[in-house]
Amino acid sequence: MIQQPLSPHEQKLISIVPDGYAPMRLDVYLAHRFTYLSRTKWQYEIKTGKIVVNEKHVTNPHHIVYQHYIIEYKRPPVQEPSIIPHYTMLYEDDYVIAVNKPGNLPTHPAGKYFHNTLTMLLWNDLGIQCMPLNRLDRETSGVVVLVKSGSIASAFLKYSHTIAKQYYAIVTGNCSFSEITVDMPIGLSSTSSIRKKRYAYEDAQWQAQTHIRVLQRYDTCTLIEATPKTGRTHQIRVHCEHIGHPIIGDTLYCNSDNTFIEYIKNKGALLREFHRCALHAHTYRLYHPFLQKMIAIKAPMPHDMHTFLLRLDKNYGAANNTTKS
Numbered sequence: 001m002i003q004q005p006l007s008p009h010e011q012k013l014i015s016i017v018p019d020g021y022a023p024m025r026l027d028v029y030l031a032h033r034f035t036y037l038s039r040t041k042w043q044y045e046i047k048t049g050k051i052v053v054n055e056k057h058v059t060n061p062h063h064i065v066y067q068h069y070i071i072e073y074k075r076p077p078v079q080e081p082s083i084i085p086h087y088t089m090l091y092e093d094d095y096v097i098a099v100n101k102p103g104n105l106p107t108h109p110a111g112k113y114f115h116n117t118l119t120m121l122l123w124n125d126l127g128i129q130c131m132p133l134n135r136l137d138r139e140t141s142g143v144v145v146l147v148k149s150g151s152i153a154s155a156f157l158k159y160s161h162t163i164a165k166q167y168y169a170i171v172t173g174n175c176s177f178s179e180i181t182v183d184m185p186i187g188l189s190s191t192s193s194i195r196k197k198r199y200a201y202e203d204a205q206w207q208a209q210t211h212i213r214v215l216q217r218y219d220t221c222t223l224i225e226a227t228p229k230t231g232r233t234h235q236i237r238v239h240c241e242h243i244g245h246p247i248i249g250d251t252l253y254c255n256s257d258n259t260f261i262e263y264i265k266n267k268g269a270l271l272r273e274f275h276r277c278a279l280h281a282h283t284y285r286l287y288h289p290f291l292q293k294m295i296a297i298k299a300p301m302p303h304d305m306h307t308f309l310l311r312l313d314k315n316y317g318a319a320n321n322t323t324k325s
Contacts (some may be wrong), residue, residue, distance in 0.1 A: 013073045013108075016131065016153060017065055019160045020206075020231060026053065027061035030071075032188075035196035036112075050074045068157055070150060083116040090143065091297050095152050095290050097122065097130055098145045100299040103276040106138045118144060133157075134165070134284065137234070139249070142167070142281025143299045155289045162287035162294065167226045167236055168215075168301055170278035170308065171245035172254065175214050175222040182210045182239040186232045197252060198234050200242035208232045210239040218312045221248055236279060249274035278305055 017029065027046060031039035043061040045051060051058050052072040053065060065071065084104045091098035099118065101107065106117045122130050130146035131153045143165075147153045187204030189197050200208065209229040216223040222245065226236045237253045240246050246254040285296045 013075065014131070015071045015073075016150075016157070017067050017069045017071065018231070019067055019157065021067050023064050023066050025061060026051065026058060026063040026065050026071075029065050030073075038195065045073065045075075068154065080112050080116045085116075085121055087118060087121065088299075090299060091295075093291070094148075095288070096133075096145055096147050096156075097126075097128070098143060098284070098297040100302075101136055101141055101144045102302070103139045103141045103304065107132050107135050107144055119146070122146065133286070134163075134281075136281055137237075137277065137279075139276040140279045140281065141299075141302045141305075142279075143284040143297050144281075145284055145286065145297065152290075156286070159287040159289055162285075163231075164283075164285040165228055165231075165281060166283040167228075168280045168282050168305065169224050169226055169236060169240065170248045170274065170305060171222050171224055171240050172248055173221065173245050174217050174219070175212075175224065175245055177212075177214065179211070179213045180243065182208075182212065182243060184208065184239065184242055186235060186238050194252070198232075198238045200238050206230075206232045208235050208239065210236055212239075212243075216309070218309070221312065223309060237277070248278045250277040250279075274308055275304070278308070280305060 015033065021029065027039055027043045030042040030046075030051075031037070034042075037045070046061045046063075047059055049057055049059055050073055053063065054070055083106070084102045086102055087105065088100040089097070090100050099122070101118055105121075108117055108119050119130055119132065122128060128148055130148060131150065133145045133147060133153070133156055134143075136142060136144055147156055182200070184200040185202065185204035186198050186200050186206050186208040189199045192199075207230060211227040211229065213225045213227075214222055215225055224240075224245075226240075228235050232238075234253070237247055237250055241250075241253040248254065280302055281299065282301065283296060283298050285294060287293070288295050
């Protein structure tokens with residue numbers, strides 16, 4: 001969702017149902033997409049008139065929504081955790097903005113975050129209400145592409161099949177492969193106590209495919225490039241865990257459920273090998289319908305990941321069987 005500032009006592013969140021979502025009930029969509037409220041609580045929000053779908057109030061949780069529907073939600077303000085607010089502009093024209101988002105900055109409202117988000121920072125700095133075409137998790141750094149209006153978003157979404165993304169990730173262990181394609185569906189866990197956690201398993205509800213290429217091996221971890229062929233929530237993180245090489249610093253997929261629960265209870269204070277999930281979106285390619293050409297936007301590896309790898313190289317040295325790029 002993106003946020004639209006109205007008053008200190010009213011917060012309007014706006015979400016565009018992305019590609020790949022089959023028609024589903026409004027309460028199911030909201031509970032799956034925005035896990036900071038349970039399905040029961042989303043039903044209450046719908047019934048009490050806080051949800052607008054395509055500019056019409058909807059009070060029936062059974063209302064069916066389709067991809068590209070625009071959903072608005074009004075909620076009371078909450079106290080927000082601190083963030084790293086320092087983004088870098090990568091590209092701008094009359095239609096889109098692309099920024100390099102740091103770790104510990106939510107792309108859009110989720111949970112306790114509303115004002116402390118990338119879209120609100122852009123609103124305050126540029127006076128533009130932007131809608132993100134791609135979402136990055138709060139701890140994931142890298143390229144975020146945002147459009148400057150809903151009509152522009154609709155034009156870009158018609159060409160969503162042209163989008164290609166590539167990520168850097170530092171994973172645990174020394175990967176035995178040079179390249180691998182993980183072709184395994186992703187679904188919600190029926191055993192985890194964490195509602196938003198996903199797992200990769202046969203017969204899961206969402207098809208998912210990720211190509212992984214080794215860039216550099218170290219004694220205790222591996223730098224990889226991940227290219228998702230589909231766009232599922234937490235896809236790279238889930239697929240890395242599935243092959244036995246979870247991403248360093250990932251509190252949700254690199255440890256037990258108890259570790260993540262401790263992380264939440266301690267409000268993010270948890271000793272870990274790397275201070276965030278070591279995942280960075282370094283390239284985003286898409287067709288620009290107004291310029292009528294493909295564009296590629298790139299963000300270099302962030303300083304924190306680069307410094308971590310330099311320290312590993314100094315302490316342990318890199319293995320000989322590496323792939324430079």
